[in-house]
Amino acid sequence: xxxxxxxxxxxQPLDGIEVIDLGQIYNGPYCSxxxxxxxxxxxxxxxxxxxxxxxxxxxxxPPELVMLNSSKRDVTLNxxxxxxxEIFKELVRDADVLVENYxxxxxxxxxxxxxxxxxxxxxxxxxHGSGFGDSGPKSERRAMDLxxxxxxxxxxxxxxxxxxxxxxxxAPGDFLGGIHLATGVLGALFQRExxxxxxxxxxxxxxxxxxxxxxQLGSYYKDEEVPPRTGNxxxxxxxxxxxxxxxxxxxxxxxxxxxxxxxxxxxxxxxEDLLGDERFDTNVKRLDHMAEIDTMIEEWTRxxxxxxxEDGLIAAGVPCGAVQTIEEVIHDPHLExxxxxxxxxxxxxPEGIRVPGTPIRFSDAALPxxxxxxxxxxxxxxxxxxKVGLSEAEIEALEAxxxx
Amino acid sequence: xxxxxxxxxxxQPLDGIEVIDLGQIYNGPYCSxxxxxxxxxxxxxxxxxxxxxxxxxxxxxPPELVMLNSSKRDVTLNxxxxxxxEIFKELVRDADVLVENYxxxxxxxxxxxxxxxxxxxxxxxxxHGSGFGDSGPKSERRAMDLxxxxxxxxxxxxxxxxxxxxxxxxAPGDFLGGIHLATGVLGALFQRExxxxxxxxxxxxxxxxxxxxxxQLGSYYKDEEVPPRTGNxxxxxxxxxxxxxxxxxxxxxxxxxxxxxxxxxxxxxxxEDLLGDERFDTNVKRLDHMAEIDTMIEEWTRxxxxxxxEDGLIAAGVPCGAVQTIEEVIHDPHLExxxxxxxxxxxxxPEGIRVPGTPIRFSDAALPxxxxxxxxxxxxxxxxxxKVGLSEAEIEALEAxxxx
Numbered sequence: 001x002x003x004x005x006x007x008x009x010x011x012q013p014l015d016g017i018e019v020i021d022l023g024q025i026y027n028g029p030y031c032s033x034x035x036x037x038x039x040x041x042x043x044x045x046x047x048x049x050x051x052x053x054x055x056x057x058x059x060x061x062p063p064e065l066v067m068l069n070s071s072k073r074d075v076t077l078n079x080x081x082x083x084x085x086e087i088f089k090e091l092v093r094d095a096d097v098l099v100e101n102y103x104x105x106x107x108x109x110x111x112x113x114x115x116x117x118x119x120x121x122x123x124x125x126x127x128h129g130s131g132f133g134d135s136g137p138k139s140e141r142r143a144m145d146l147x148x149x150x151x152x153x154x155x156x157x158x159x160x161x162x163x164x165x166x167x168x169x170x171a172p173g174d175f176l177g178g179i180h181l182a183t184g185v186l187g188a189l190f191q192r193e194x195x196x197x198x199x200x201x202x203x204x205x206x207x208x209x210x211x212x213x214x215x216q217l218g219s220y221y222k223d224e225e226v227p228p229r230t231g232n233x234x235x236x237x238x239x240x241x242x243x244x245x246x247x248x249x250x251x252x253x254x255x256x257x258x259x260x261x262x263x264x265x266x267x268x269x270x271x272e273d274l275l276g277d278e279r280f281d282t283n284v285k286r287l288d289h290m291a292e293i294d295t296m297i298e299e300w301t302r303x304x305x306x307x308x309x310e311d312g313l314i315a316a317g318v319p320c321g322a323v324q325t326i327e328e329v330i331h332d333p334h335l336e337x338x339x340x341x342x343x344x345x346x347x348x349x350p351e352g353i354r355v356p357g358t359p360i361r362f363s364d365a366a367l368p369x370x371x372x373x374x375x376x377x378x379x380x381x382x383x384x385x386x387k388v389g390l391s392e393a394e395i396e397a398l399e400a401x402x403x404x
Numbered sequence: 405x406x407x408x409x410x411x412x413x414x415x416q417p418l419d420g421i422e423v424i425d426l427g428q429i430y431n432g433p434y435c436s437x438x439x440x441x442x443x444x445x446x447x448x449x450x451x452x453x454x455x456x457x458x459x460x461x462x463x464x465x466p467p468e469l470v471m472l473n474s475s476k477r478d479v480t481l482n483x484x485x486x487x488x489x490e491i492f493k494e495l496v497r498d499a500d501v502l503v504e505n506y507x508x509x510x511x512x513x514x515x516x517x518x519x520x521x522x523x524x525x526x527x528x529x530x531x532h533g534s535g536f537g538d539s540g541p542k543s544e545r546r547a548m549d550l551x552x553x554x555x556x557x558x559x560x561x562x563x564x565x566x567x568x569x570x571x572x573x574x575a576p577g578d579f580l581g582g583i584h585l586a587t588g589v590l591g592a593l594f595q596r597e598x599x600x601x602x603x604x605x606x607x608x609x610x611x612x613x614x615x616x617x618x619x620q621l622g623s624y625y626k627d628e629e630v631p632p633r634t635g636n637x638x639x640x641x642x643x644x645x646x647x648x649x650x651x652x653x654x655x656x657x658x659x660x661x662x663x664x665x666x667x668x669x670x671x672x673x674x675x676e677d678l679l680g681d682e683r684f685d686t687n688v689k690r691l692d693h694m695a696e697i698d699t700m701i702e703e704w705t706r707x708x709x710x711x712x713x714e715d716g717l718i719a720a721g722v723p724c725g726a727v728q729t730i731e732e733v734i735h736d737p738h739l740e741x742x743x744x745x746x747x748x749x750x751x752x753x754p755e756g757i758r759v760p761g762t763p764i765r766f767s768d769a770a771l772p773x774x775x776x777x778x779x780x781x782x783x784x785x786x787x788x789x790x791k792v793g794l795s796e797a798e799i800e801a802l803e804a805x806x807x808x
Contacts, residue, residue, distance in 0.1 A: 013591035026618060033615075034584075038591050056622075056642070063625035064618050114767075133765075138738040141718065142661075145619075146636070146646065147725035150657035153733040155636070155648065157573020158562065165648060165655055165727050167636050168572035169561020175616035177763070179583050180438075184764040186590035187417035187442050191768070193597045200767035207744045207763035211437075212579035214430060214468050215549075216730045218460075221467035221757060228730060232550070232559070232571050238460070242550065244559060244569060251569055253554035257546075314545060321551035323569050326620045326632060329557040334542040340611045353625060359581070359611035360588040361537075363518075363604035364595070 012039020012365045017189065019043065019097040021072065024051040026145075026171055027129045027205060028101035029068040030178030035097070035185065037358035037368045042072040043091070043383055047079070048402055050376050060348040061373070067355045069373035070344070075384065076377040076404045079110055083403045088112065090388045093121050096198075097185055101129035104139055114200045124198040125188040129181045131173070133204035143205055148173030152209035157216040160231040172212065173205030180208045233290070240286040241265070244323060245298045247306040251323040254297060254313065259283065265318050269300040330354050344372040380404055415769045416443020421593065423447065423501040425476065428455040430549075430575055431533045431609060432505035433472040434582030439501070439589065441762035441772045446476040447495065447787055451483070452806055454780050464752040465777070471759045473777035474748070479788065480781040480808045483514055487807045492516065494792045497525050500602075501589055505533035508543050518604045528602040529592040533585045535577070537608035547609055552577030556613035561620040564635040576616065577609030584612045637694070644690040645669070648727060649702045651710040655727040658701065658717065663687065669722050673704040734758050748776040784808055 017040040021032040029044075036042040056062040078084040089112075092098055098117065100107060107113045107128075114126045128134065131143020132151075141147070149155050149167045159166035184201035192198060210217075215235040219226050223236050230237055232244040232253070241262075242255040256262040259282060266274050280286050286293055301309055306322040313320040324332070331354070335341040340359065343352045357370050384390040384404070398404045421444040425436040433448075440446040460466040482488040493516075496502055502521065504511060511517045511532075518530045532538065535547020536555075545551070553559050553571045563570035588605035596602060614621075619639040623630050627640050634641055636648040636657070645666075646659040660666045663686060670678050684690050690697060705713055710726040717724040728736070735758070739745040744763065747756045761774050788794040788808070802808045 011595075013595040030615065034587060038587075057626065062622060064622035067615075067618060067621060132738065133742050133763075136738040136741045138736075141725070142723040144659060144661065144723055146638075146648075146657045146659055147723060150648065150655075150725035150727045151733075153728055153730050154572060154574055155655070155657070155727045156729050159570060163567075164636070164650070166563060166570060167648070167657075168558060168574070168576075169620050169633070169639060170558055170572070170576060170613070170616040171619060172572075172574060172576065172616060175618075176580065176583070179580065179587060180763050183438060183442075183583060183587045183590060184766065186587060186594060187764065188766060190590060190594050190597070191415075191417040191766075193594070195768075197768070199769075202765045203763045204742075207739065207742065209574070210733060210739065210744060210763075211434065211471075211760045212574040212576060213730065213733070214471060214579075215575060216573050217471060217734060217760070218466060218468035220730050220734060221753065222461065229573070232568070234550075235573060244550075244554065244571070246568070251554075251559070253550045253559070253571075255548060255550055257548065319546040319548055319551060321545070321554035323554045323559045324557055325560050326557050326617065326624050329555075329614060329617070330621060330624060332542075334536065334540040335611065335614065338537050338540045338608075338611065340614060349625065356615045356621075359537075359584045359607045359614075360591065361606045362588065362592060362595075364599075364601070365603075 012368065013362065014038040014040035017041070017096045018094065019099060020045060020091050020095045022098070022100035022102070024101060025053050026068065026174035027178045028099050030175055031127065031129060031181040031185070032072065032099045033068055033070065034179060034182040034358055036071040038360070039365070039368065043379070044069055044072045044074045045077050045088070045091070046074065046376055048076045048404060054376070063349070063353060066346055066349070066353055066373045070355050070370045071368060072374060073379035073383060074374035074376060075380050078403050079112065081403050083398065085111065087384070087388055087403070089120060092117050092124060094387065095121070095124060096189070097125045097127060099127045099181070104130055104134050118198060122197055123192065125185055125192065126198065126200045127181050127185050128200070128202045129177055130202065130204045132206045134202050138206070143173065145171045145173055148205045148209060152206050153213050153216060154209060156228050157213060157235070159229040161227040161229055163229070165229065172209050176208035176212060177203055177205035237287065239283060240290045241293050241297055243294050245301040247301045247304055247309060250306050250325070252301060252306045252309050252320060253323060254318065254320040257319055261318050262286070264316050268313060268316050268318060269297065271296070339367040342370040344370060346372050377404065416772060417766065417769065418442040418444035421445070421500045422498065423503060424449060424495050424499045426502070426504035426506070428505060429457050430472065430578035431582045432503050434579055435531065435533060435585040435589070436476065436503045437472055437474065438583060438586040438762055440475040442764070443769070443772065444501070447783070448473055448476045448478045449481050449492070449495070450478065450780055452480045452808060458780070467753070467757060470750055470753070470757055470777045474759050474774045475772060476778060477783035477787060478778035478780060479784050482807050483516065485807050487802065489515065491788070491792055491807070493524060496521050496528060498791065499525070499528060500593070501529045501531060503531045503585070503589070508534055508538050522602060526601055527596065529589055529596065530602070530604045531585050531589050532604070532606045533581055534606065534608045536610045538606050542610070547577065549575045549577055552609045552613060556610050557617050557620060558613060560632050561617060561639070563633040565631040565633055567633070569633065576613050580612035580616060581607055581609035641691065643687060644694050645697050645701055647698050649705040651705045651708055651713060654710050654729070656705060656710045656713050656724060657727060658722065658724040661723055665722050666690070668720050672717060672720050672722060673701065675700070743771040746774040748774060750776050781808065
């Protein structure tokens with residue numbers, strides 16, 4: 001294991017852990033991005049023609065790829081060639097972790113399944129991300145984001161009562177699946193400290209989404225009359241006010257978690273006259289006047305600037321948040337100060353591109369340095385030299401033969 | 405540390421790890437649920453009047469609480485009393501991990517901040533889940549789910565082009581935040597194996613949501629003309645067909661990731677006449693006919709049963725998924741077979757209640773047994789006896805004094 005030879009003492013939790021990353025699109029690469037941010041040496045292995053995410057743009061690299069593969073190294077390798085398989089086994093022989101999110105059974109078909117690899121390297125932690133899991137009646141299904149959202153109940157619970165189910169703009173399956181897989185890898189690494197042995201770990205997108213639907217799952221057992229979709233209102237219609245209100249440009253989310261918030265809000269919107277009004281003085285009573293209250297608040301927000309509203313209400317103590325545009329999120333000074341979004345230099349994005357880091361922070365580790373995602377095969381020479389002991393001439397020949 | 409005294413060999417990664425859990429509502433409790441599912445001994449510590457989530461129902465326990473606190477133990481403790489603080493310190497002195505998701509600064513105000521606790525127990529891993537993180541200009545903000553979705557860009561990217569931004573029915577901040585925090589705990593546990601020292605770990609909901617918006621973040625850098633909200637169509641309007649289609653009852657999501665899928669779909673819907681039609685034969689061309697194609701597909705799905713459609717299209721090889729209701733998710737035989745949803749007996753739910761487990765699976769560990777969430781204070785006698793060495797009489801006196 002590389003860990004035992006490690007002299008780097010920068011203090012990241014996964015210093016010295018080597019990850020071979022066959023991840024593609026979002027799910028696997030997010031798992032390995034988190035591991036990279038925790039200090040692991042992640043080597044992304046792509047087919048010579050590139051992983052599928054590359055096909056999203058005709059030239060250069062798609063921003064999604066650049067955002068998900070920071071702080072990794074990148075090599076190309078054709079796993080379908082005999083020599084490619086041999087080289088892959090050399091890489092895995094000394095690795096701590098393998099991450100892949102191919103369809104169930106793909107690695108076995110290539111002759112690179114867990115059994116084969118673990119025989120060669122019993123300390124290997126083999127992590128498989130999938131759509132529906134490695135067993136069960138749905139395991140063979142295709143798992144694009146829209147399908148995970150449909151099957152997983154995300155769509156059913158999103159949208160308005162009188163409208164269709166709606167997908168969320170996030171990719172919940174890929175990211176909840178990916179981070180659960182990373183948790184599994186860390187669990188197995190921790191267990192290996194005691195047992196000395198690696199193991200197979202899996203996490204599926206569908207299953208990872210289910211707990212996040214907790215409000216909906218809870219409603220099923222208690223609120224028989226609540227519609228599955230409540231727009232921007234509370235999922236159980238149990239709080240009022242609680243909504244997104246239109247402003248001069250864009251929207252602001254405002255809610256009152258307590259009657260104190262309600263009284264503060266009334267003062268903020270200049271409706272002190274309602275302060276003693278018994279129709280509205282408790283949350284339970286306000287629930288009977290949701291439309292009226294929402295209209296009243298929106299009349300006030302409609303001509304105002306959402307950021308000024310946000311500043312004022314936060315200062316007054318009313319829970320709220322401007323509905324930020326994606327551009328505002330990307331450039332949020334909070335995320336920049338926290339090191340969550342970092343601008344990196346990249347030849348395809350001459351004006352710079354901001355890429356996410358990790359939300360996980362350790363008091364005893366500096367924030368990981370975010371290095372721009374490598375080009376396809378950028379580290380062929382270094383990795384195949386170091387890890388497989390290939391000479392420059394051998395590497396050139398492999399390139400010419402289409403093996404790397 | 406309890407680990408060194410551990411004789412349990414059931415083989416869960418976190419066997420012997422003891423977690424003190426001050427988590428409340430969703431975020432902290434999800435973190436500790438994952439740790440419990442990985443084998444940790446989690447002791448949930450609630451105020452004598454119960455954690456805030458309990459107030460969602462007037463009598464008994466809300467299903468959300470029952471779903472999030474399986475396989476934990478539960479004690480009551482008033483941290484605002486001197487004796488309560490003393491007892492808390494006794495609990496933490498021998499623990500491996502403390503999880504809490506109070507507002508930033510709360511534990512310091514109680515005199516129970518990381519510095520105090522780590523002086524007492526240098527091996528302690530102190531995990532703090534928050535809305536916006538422990539630093540930065542937004543760190544003091546209130547962080548209810550709706551606000552995280554507003555600030556985090558989730559709402560902006562969800563809904564239809566001509567409609568308002570929409571929240572998702574999931575609670576992405578709580579759950580993405582919670583699982584990232586669990587990942588951090590495991591990273592710190594792994595690092596402790598080398599350093600012998602604990603540390604402070606944090607993860608915020610806002611930051612945990614940002615990477616999951618990857619398609620939106622990518623669009624910002626490449627698709628200037630794509631609206632932020634595309635309904636159920638592809639986030640970059642880059643695939644067609646790709647939508648949710650109305651059926652006899654409910655909806656079905658169907659997409660074509662390849663031209664082969666398109667040809668298969670045409671055969672399935674009985675439109676072989678369009679097989680050679682040059683207007684539709686590549687994805688790029690189909691993008692110019694999105695409305696027409698969606699209408700054609702929906703005319704076919706509208707009178708059909710979504711599960712029969714799903715079975716037929718999956719058999720034919722077209723990626724799709726019925727939009728499942730929450731009830732269907734809860735009772736999905738796939739989730740049951742995989743052990744992801746388990747029916748537990750609970751006195752408040754005489755007909756049974758299904759609770760989620762974890763999507764993380766290890767080849768060398770049996771699926772964790774899901775035990776019903778404990779009642780408030782159910783384990784006072786056992787825990788305060790074992791861990792603090794209190795006698796029955798002392799425990800009774802503490803109850804009478806409102807300390808536990």
